[in-house]
Amino acid sequence: MAYFTRLGPGTFRPSVHVGGAWNTDEQHIAPALGLLVHAVEQDRDRRRDDGLLIGRLSYDILGTVPMDVCEVGVSVLRAGRTIELVEAVLQHGGGAAVRLRAWLMQDHDTDALVASALPSIDPPDAMEQWDPTSVWPGGFIASAEVRRSQREPGRATFWVRPTVPLVEGEEVSTLASAAGVFDIANGMTVRADPRRVAFPNIDLTAHLFAQPGSAWVGFDTTVSFGAGGFGLTSTTLHDLYGPIGTQAQILSVRPLPPA
Structure with a gap:
């Protein structure tokens, strides 16, 4: 069973593996982020044959998504021969829930220039297996294989690998699969007990x-948590060969009333 099953050209049904962490009756947004990348890449390949690569993924999460059928649509905001800006939107019940804007860029041979001062992290087999369901409920968290090295609350290096496919019966790129776990970063090294602070x-x-x-x-x-209810989760992303990029997530920090 995959995270999603396609029901139509742009319609998908989530499986139990998409169940959320804050509310198990809602979708964890992580698989949807991968689904939107898959939709962007499929749209690209229908329109052109030069295989532009995605250099930036910028998601706005506009609301929660129930464990129900959702729709995905893709449009080109800025067409170009070597660079284009594409938007993909996940909707439920006629309303937008997640909006992705992705920059696609032409591939160039820069192998001789490859370099980064971003530090590497230990490989997965050098880290202990960690069970994220010890902190979080939900089908998505249970579907992720995690190896983690925790330094302190709110600071860790870790590796994540999904154990189920993104879309049932469909070939999915390594990027789309990876993007389907990017959002997990905010929950793998909690600074505060999520039963007490959202x-x-x-x-x-x-x-x-x-x-x-x-x-x-x-x-x-x-x-990081700041004053006024703001927080930030900052990450350097890696594959098994080294750093590949960075990501940031702005947080709404909300102390919860006693149970």
């Missing part, structure tokens, strides 16, 4: 200088 993210933006080349996605993550 800290959902309302966006996620990833900048990639390399395409992911492995099923394992590495995270070097720091969670």
Whole structure:
């Protein structure tokens, strides 16, 4: 069973593996972020044959999504021969729930220039297996294989690998699969007990200088809480070969009333 089953050209049904962490009756938004990348890549390949690569993924999370059928649509906001801006929207009940704007860029041979000062992290087999369901409920969290090295609350390096496919019966790119776990970063090294403090993210933006080349996605993550109910989860993204980009998630930090 996959995260989603396609019912029509742009219609998808979530499985139990999409169940949320803050509310198990709602979708965890992570698989939907991967689904939107899959839709963008499929739309690209229908329109052109030069395989533009995605360099930036900028998501706005506009609301919660029930465990129900949802629709995905894609439009080109800025067409171009070598660079274009594409928007994909996940809707439920006629209303937009997640909006993605992705920059697609032409591939160039820069192998001789590859370099980054971003530090590497230990590989998955050097980290202990960690059960994220010890902190979070929900089908999505239970579907993720995690290896983690925790330094302190709110600071950790970890690797995540989904154990189920993104879309039933469909070939999905390594990037779409990876994007389907990007949102997990906010919950893998909690700064506060989520039973006492809510800290959902309302966006996620990833900048990639390399395409992911492995099923394992590495995270070097720091969670920060500030005054006024704001927070930030900052991450350097990795594949098994090294750093590939960065991502940030703005948080709405809300102390919860005693149970």
